[in-house]
Amino acid sequence: MKHNLLAIDASTEALSLALHFKGKTFTHFEVCPQQHSQKILPLVDALLSEANCTLKDLDGIAYGRGPGSFTGVRIGVAVAQGLAYSAGLKLHGVSTLQAMAQEALQTQGCDEVISAIDARMGEIYLGHFGKDEQGNAIAKQEEIVVKPDALHDSFNGVNGVGTGWQTYADDAQRLNVSVIDSISLPNALYMLAIGDIAFSNGDTVMAQDAQPHYVRDTVTWKKLPGRE
Template structure:
């Protein structure tokens, strides 16, 4: 299936944009934890210009739905909604944890990935993923926010070696050292729109899109209020 999908993500310190046009991907990515609002739209303009396309030429707009920084997730989904609303595009939310798993496969061919993002407050955003033969990812552990020591205490051994991705591994290395399954480190610290757009292509093929007003974040912590577009609560 040919597709034209724009993806963006600001859920962590990394700010990234990717444009998929059939099999070609145009990317921009920069670790800029305090400059997402300044950098994301120029990145969008750059990839569209490079591909010679306008927003209205696209089939869908994908975004990193979280988990991640509350502010970063809000920035990303708000900008994505604004772009999609103006161009009348369906939206696709992609887990930032799953995107890191795809990043591990893209860079290291890892097919079993354990993702941990530093969630502050002595917790991590956690999820494990297994790559399927068709290129999609199966969620092995439910995505959750959890204390690393509790995660280690409740872990079990298995026959796989899990590639580790995310900032949580360095932030809580002592606590996570108690995990009972085998691990190998990777260079993937953050989700990237290049991987989000890859996952979004599968979701578009399945028809898994939402209207702009129904696009929502995944915080995992349930104490954060979210407001959709003005007038669309």
């Protein structure tokens, strides 16, 4: 990695942070529903202390932009903005669905991933990702929210990750999704590689321009390439 980055995600039941500084990576991941607002800033301080650095030593912050819990996404974005303001840093928002796909690519050797997060109300947040030339997750379709029983295309054994497929296991089987149960929630560790590319490309924003991405306004699943 070229950049010294902090990554934070509070968009689901999991709270995760990752810090890459001078070639070393420091991480924290825990499932702690409804405790994110109390824990996140002390954990940031602990991670910076462990790495023996300050926010001003960093090149920027990557944050989980969603989709996920509305409250959790807002907490993550607000904390990222506050930290960036205090240190004069720029930010890049990373899709939580992309982060799970990135983990599957890095740890499971996948080439294609369907990420799904349980969106409640009988729906899932869904994203379809492939692999670019550098081996990183790249979106093949627009992220959506959809009722899983409304999906009818077979995914032909494509790997699936996330709580959406675990909650709706019958639909995963019906759609021929090969679920990787070990990857259920987004982990900030896998936002670092995505953030590093974004900072290299200048794909960043100032703190006041950081935005969540709730996905709730998109309601249909487009046909996958070749299945129009």
